[in-house]
Amino acid sequence: MTLAAPPATRAKFTDPDWTAKGERRASVPLSGLETLWFNTGSLCNITCGHCYIESSPRNDRLAYLEPADVLPFLDEIAADGLPVREIGFTGGEPFLNRSMAELAGLCLDRGFRVLVLTNAMRPMQRPAVRAALSALRERHGGRLQLRVSLDHHSAALHDQERGAGSFAKAMAGLGWLVREGFSVTVAGRTRWGEDQAAMRAGYARLFAEHGLALDAADPHALVLFPEMDETAEVPEITTACWGILNLRPDAMMCASSRMVVRRKGAERAVVLPCTLLPYDPRFEMGNSLAEAARADGGQFDHGAVKLNHRHCAKFCVLGGGSCSA
Structure with a gap:
C-alpha cells in the first residue's frame, strides 16, 4: 500500500496513517480472533468518576443486546471455523440487561469460555439473577468466569471513584460469588499512584480479612489496569515504537479480539476493534466478522487496526492492558 505524503500540519490522533510529527503510524493486524466481546448496553447502576465509556444510569447510547444480536455472530464463528475460544460481556453493567444470563448460556452451550465483567452490586445480586448464574455454574463450571471491579483495596478510595457505600455492596457480591464456587477474578485500577507490589x-490483606480464596499475587486473579486519562498527554505510536519498546504487534489486544455493539436506534449491531472504543464511528468495521476482517481505508488496512487513538497508546501499548482473561 502506497501512502500519500504526510500532511504539513495536523493534530495528534487525527490522521490514520501519520502522527503529528509526520512519522508513520503503527498498526496491528488481526493474527487470529480468539476473543469476541459483546457490549450488553451502556447503562449502569452507578456513575463512576472516571469511566472510559461514560456509563451511568442515563447513558443509553449503546442499546441492550438481545439473543437476536448475538446469535448471528456465534453462527458466523461456527460456519467459518474461526478460532474464537472466549466470549466476553461488558457494559455498562451487564446484569442490568435482563437477557444477560440467557446470552451467557447461549455462548456456554456452544462450548465457549465466557467472561462477564460486573461491579457485583445490586443488579447481579437480584435473586433471579443469582439463581440463573447458579444454574449456569452447575452446568458449565469454570467455563463461566466473572471479573468483579474493585477499584482499590480500601473502601475510601473505591467509594471515591464509584460512590458512597459501593465498596460494601461490591464486597457482598464478590463474597457470594466466591462462597458459591464461581470462577472469579478481580479488577483493580492504578490511578492512585501506588506501585503494583x-x-x-493491600488486596491480599483485604481478601484474607474477608476469607476470600483469591490470590492477589496472581496477575490473572487480580488484574491491575492502567488508567486512561482523557486529559493526559499521550505519545503517538509509530512503526519504530515496536523496536524501541521491544513489543510485538501480535501482543496487542486488537490482534486477537473484536467487540460488538448496537447503537441506540440502530437496526443492526456493528463490529469495533476493541472494548475501549465504543462510540467513535471512525472505528466501525462492518456488521459481521467477515466484513471486519476486510475493513480497508480510514482507520483500517485490510482488517489491520491503525493505532489512531490515545487509548491505543495509553492502555494497550504503553500500559500493557488487555481486557481478556
Missing part, C-alpha cells in the same frame, strides 16, 4: 499486598 503495594497494591497487591
Whole structure:
C-alpha cells in the first residue's frame, strides 16, 4: 500500500496513517480472533468518576443486546471455523440487561469460555439473577468466569471513584460469588499512584480479612489496569515504537479480539476493534466478522487496526492492558 505524503500540519490522533510529527503510524493486524466481546448496553447502576465509556444510569447510547444480536455472530464463528475460544460481556453493567444470563448460556452451550465483567452490586445480586448464574455454574463450571471491579483495596478510595457505600455492596457480591464456587477474578485500577507490589499486598490483606480464596499475587486473579486519562498527554505510536519498546504487534489486544455493539436506534449491531472504543464511528468495521476482517481505508488496512487513538497508546501499548482473561 502506497501512502500519500504526510500532511504539513495536523493534530495528534487525527490522521490514520501519520502522527503529528509526520512519522508513520503503527498498526496491528488481526493474527487470529480468539476473543469476541459483546457490549450488553451502556447503562449502569452507578456513575463512576472516571469511566472510559461514560456509563451511568442515563447513558443509553449503546442499546441492550438481545439473543437476536448475538446469535448471528456465534453462527458466523461456527460456519467459518474461526478460532474464537472466549466470549466476553461488558457494559455498562451487564446484569442490568435482563437477557444477560440467557446470552451467557447461549455462548456456554456452544462450548465457549465466557467472561462477564460486573461491579457485583445490586443488579447481579437480584435473586433471579443469582439463581440463573447458579444454574449456569452447575452446568458449565469454570467455563463461566466473572471479573468483579474493585477499584482499590480500601473502601475510601473505591467509594471515591464509584460512590458512597459501593465498596460494601461490591464486597457482598464478590463474597457470594466466591462462597458459591464461581470462577472469579478481580479488577483493580492504578490511578492512585501506588506501585503494583503495594497494591497487591493491600488486596491480599483485604481478601484474607474477608476469607476470600483469591490470590492477589496472581496477575490473572487480580488484574491491575492502567488508567486512561482523557486529559493526559499521550505519545503517538509509530512503526519504530515496536523496536524501541521491544513489543510485538501480535501482543496487542486488537490482534486477537473484536467487540460488538448496537447503537441506540440502530437496526443492526456493528463490529469495533476493541472494548475501549465504543462510540467513535471512525472505528466501525462492518456488521459481521467477515466484513471486519476486510475493513480497508480510514482507520483500517485490510482488517489491520491503525493505532489512531490515545487509548491505543495509553492502555494497550504503553500500559500493557488487555481486557481478556
